[in-house]
Amino acid sequence: MNFKSLPQLLDHFKEESTCKEYYAQIRWNGEPACPHCGSLKVYTTKRGFRCGDSECKKDFTVTTGTIFHNSNISLRIWFASIFLATTHKKGISSVQLALDLGITQKSAWHVLHRIREMLREKSPQMLGESKMVETDATYIGGKERNKHLNKRRSRDNNLLTNEGKAYKPKKTVIGIIERDGKVALKYVSGETTQNMVDFVTTHVPQDATIYSDEAPAYHQLKKYYTHDNVKHALNIYVEGSVHTNTIENFWSVLKRGLYGVYHQVSDKHLERYLDEYSARFNTRRLNSQERFEKFLVESESPLSYKRLTKLS
Incomplete structure (x- = not known):
């Protein structure tokens, strides 16, 4: 067969x-x-x-x-x-x-x-065989400018409202990817230092080098890893081996799938969809039968x- x-x-x-x-x-x-x-x-x-x-x-x-x-x-x-x-x-x-x-x-x-x-x-998979790992966060959800006027959020006394309804922010997904290797994803409450450190230390051995952008949430990684960041705010995207292009490419595939195929994903089931995309990516070198x-x-x-x- x-x-x-x-x-x-x-x-x-x-x-x-x-x-x-x-x-x-x-x-x-x-x-x-x-x-x-x-x-x-x-x-x-x-x-x-x-x-x-x-x-x-x-x-x-x-x-x-x-x-x-x-x-x-x-x-x-x-x-x-x-x-x-x-x-x-x-x-x-x-x-x-x-x-x-x-x-x-x-x-x-x-x-x-x-x-x-x-x-x-x-069970949690360990990444970092190549010793070079990238980490980043992305946000899943519709843009305000694409919503109907009566559904856009407005500012009233510095509170975000939506015609009397509570404003629902975008969903935060954090990811780790090893260059030429696997990816691990997690849906979290926000891009906080605690979320990032807990997730990275669960999946990456401490002899690995981690690259990220300059977000403050990643600063604590220096305590556990060799860490460097690329300065996107200064329009610098690659400095030698320092970049996050690998995980940015993965985010593009994830979002094109979620928006183009599924259109909308609920908070309850988002983690399952992340499992689907990470499993396909991690087995991309296998043939169809394998x-x-x-x-x-x-x-x-x-x-x-x-x-x-x-x-x-």
Whole structure:
């Protein structure tokens, strides 16, 4: 099997049984394990498997405890959804996915969020193999000049208002990127020193060199790292190896995707979209099949519709 396009993938996975055999090999490598207790003592039944542990004895299938759990959508359509969501550089909307695969928009929206749950980093990844790291913040949200006149913010006694409604500022996203390497993103309350230092020290070893702009939030990094900044306020963007062009390029891809494909992202789900863009970027050197199989290995991340839509 060596698929490089969606038609090749669908040609291979024509039958549901083929999909299940393939996924069982990816998940268990030929040795089924109970997703409830982890026991390797498993019996085959007509509908799937049964745990042989005397204290468990639960029935399960190859999709139990995964992003495919309790889904009426066939694995063939799921695989096509994963392929499209992870190969489109700027993402794919639920409306477009529904049209492409013949499912409802509501189902496509849930499918895409389950895929994002699969793409989420399960533990903090350490960056800095190249010893050269860039960090920066960006802001997600509409510009004031693009809003209708009655929705623009006005100043009244130095308070920002919006026709009686509380003004909602842009969302702050901080990022770290290693040159020729990976990226890590986080949605935070603001570009503060504490947010920046906590995020950087979690993801970057102290023998790395960090480059940023001249924002005051980055000054404390000198306590932990070799740190230099580029002076954007003086229209200086590159001084030898000192620049933040790598992460600025990533921000352009992120914003073109969020604004051009998804148009608007809520505070509640922004972190999931960040997981999607960082996962695609971090696997950009893999071919389509390698990326597809890598993500399937991380698919034991169930996400129910009730939990997804629960108000935070």
